[in-house]
Amino acid sequence: MLRYHGVLAAHAKARPEVVPGPEPKRAEPTQIPLSLAGDPTALEGLAKQPSRHPWAWLLSRVFAVDIMTCPRCRGAMRLVKIANRPDDIARALADLGLGPRPPPWPRPAPAGQLELDFAA
Numbered sequence: 001m002l003r004y005h006g007v008l009a010a011h012a013k014a015r016p017e018v019v020p021g022p023e024p025k026r027a028e029p030t031q032i033p034l035s036l037a038g039d040p041t042a043l044e045g046l047a048k049q050p051s052r053h054p055w056a057w058l059l060s061r062v063f064a065v066d067i068m069t070c071p072r073c074r075g076a077m078r079l080v081k082i083a084n085r086p087d088d089i090a091r092a093l094a095d096l097g098l099g100p101r102p103p104p105w106p107r108p109a110p111a112g113q114l115e116l117d118f119a120a
Helices: 055-063 086-095
Strands: none
16 A cells, blocks of 8 residues: 655645646547448447456455466466355365364474484
């Protein structure tokens, strides 16, 4: 997150003098030219850009992690299931052979030094 202060702050009185304003809107043509058979239409170039970025792109930008690439083989990953509700999550974990709860923490080591079999 970026925070600006001083002249660049959002409500600074001198901000319009320093920061360029929005680009002027271009005048839209009042009439779309008639397209003949076989000619590309004028509407093909007017495809609207999506207003939101995909979640994988957002995670990659924020955390610098590409979650759509396998960390082992560097191959492309794909979505298999999306689970939002608790019963869907439990079913998805059961399909993978996992329980609905995380595995227990390992037991703490006993007090004192541990003796290992390979130690001399």
